[in-house]
Amino acid sequence: MRQIFSNEFTLTKRHLGLLFLAAGLLVLASVLTAEWLHAGGFGTVQKMGALLGAASLLIGLTLLPLGDQPG
Numbered sequence: 001m002r003q004i005f006s007n008e009f010t011l012t013k014r015h016l017g018l019l020f021l022a023a024g025l026l027v028l029a030s031v032l033t034a035e036w037l038h039a040g041g042f043g044t045v046q047k048m049g050a051l052l053g054a055a056s057l058l059i060g061l062t063l064l065p066l067g068d069q070p071g
Helices: 013-036 044-066
Strands: none
Touching: 013 044
16 A cells, blocks of 8 residues: 555556446446345436446456556
8 A cells, every 4th residue: 555655656557447447346236236125216327327337347448458558
């Protein structure tokens, strides 16, 4: 953790991809959990959340192969 806050730390495309993957999984899991708990049906907001989660996953997957190049 100390390394992240140092002046020499560089956020790479792989790090950014992992962040996007984690965010996408979190959003998709929360949308699907809300639906599983019968929170009033799969409405417009849940559709937008699922779309944003899927888009975040796709962006993260495309950034991972780019490796350790700085963003």
